[in-house]
Amino acid sequence: MQTAIYSNTYKLNFTQCYANGQLKYSELSNLLQLCASDHAELLGFGYREMAKNSQSWVLSRVRIEIASLPRFMQTITIKTWVQDFLGNRSIRNFEVYLAEKKIIGATSFWAVFNVQERKSENLAVKIDPSIILPEKAATANSFRRIELDQTLDQYINYVPKLSDLDIVNHVNNVKYTDWCLDSLPANIVLNETFKTIDINYLKELTLGQAIKIMQHIDADTINFSITRENKPVLDQAEFLGSIK
Structure with missing residues (x-):
């Protein structure tokens, strides 16, 4: 059964x-x-x-x-x-x-x-x-579909590595969370508990495709967007919580 x-x-x-x-x-x-x-x-x-x-x-x-x-x-x-x-x-x-x-x-x-x-x-x-x-x-x-109404003002560059890929031969969804949170100051992640997390995945990423991880931090919200060649891959991952 x-x-x-x-x-x-x-x-x-x-x-x-x-x-x-x-x-x-x-x-x-x-x-x-x-x-x-x-x-x-x-x-x-x-x-x-x-x-x-x-x-x-x-x-x-x-x-x-x-x-x-x-x-x-x-x-x-x-x-x-x-x-x-x-x-x-x-x-x-x-x-x-x-x-x-x-x-x-x-x-x-x-x-x-x-x-x-x-x-x-x-x-x-x-x-x-x-x-x-x-x-x-x-x-x-x-x-939900995430719509951002502010500019993402900080970014880092990254190139997916072999350890980022899964059995389908693309970046596993878990890796995007690691990339975004690794771009934050450690005290934000360690001292606060995010209450809601919304993520939209738009396109797959594969080995060696250069990307830009962008972010914007407000009083209680952190927004992310991962883009490749100026086109969204992770269409704004939004982490909502009490971040001060």
């Missing part, structure tokens, strides 16, 4: 945490991605099954709402389910629990990607409609 809601537990190790003991934001994204992958495998549309048709899932948009971050040596439970599916795209939700307390919710938008043609197409395998839970949300607000 297929399980509509999948859960797994993870004990946080020292490589996953910042110097303050809290789980890294990129590692949070990585754990959500791994949990989603495990569930998809059980449901019959994971990496191995999709690879038979030269297909893979790629992340397009995500919103994460954070009450608190777990810490080193704590054990968390992640629950995930599919909220919507239509042809070439899917909405997948997540909840993160510490003991019985929900501390993080996330909603994400995924597209089916042909790894040979490098374009979106309909999923080649069938999905059991009983595993779709359209009424079950995980966040107060859904993912």
Whole structure:
């Protein structure tokens, strides 16, 4: 019998945490991605099954709402389910629990990607409609298209390296979070907990493609944009929180 809601537990190790003991934001994204992958495998549309048709899932948009971050040596439970599916795209939700307390919710938008043609197409395998839970949300607000109304006034240059790539041979979505947060002063990341994170992914990046990581810091908001040849790749990753 297929399980509509999948859960797994993870004990946080020292490589996953910042110097303050809290789980890294990129590692949070990585754990959500791994949990989603495990569930998809059980449901019959994971990496191995999709690879038979030269297909893979790629992340397009995500919103994460954070009450608190777990810490080193704590054990968390992640629950995930599919909220919507239509042809070439899917909405997948997540909840993160510490003991019985929900501390993080996330909603994400995924597209089916042909790894040979490098374009979106309909999923080649069938999905059991009983595993779709359209009424079950995980966040107060859904993912959204980010529109920036101010100039990004600081930037750094970067060239993707081999360690940034995943099995689909492009930069994994987790890496964008690392790049953006690494461009900030360490005290901002270590001393504050971002309450919401919204990210739009527009185009894939591959090895050696030079990019510019731009940012703007306000009293309670940090905006990022990653561009290649003056065209957005990460169409403004917006990290909202109490940053002073």
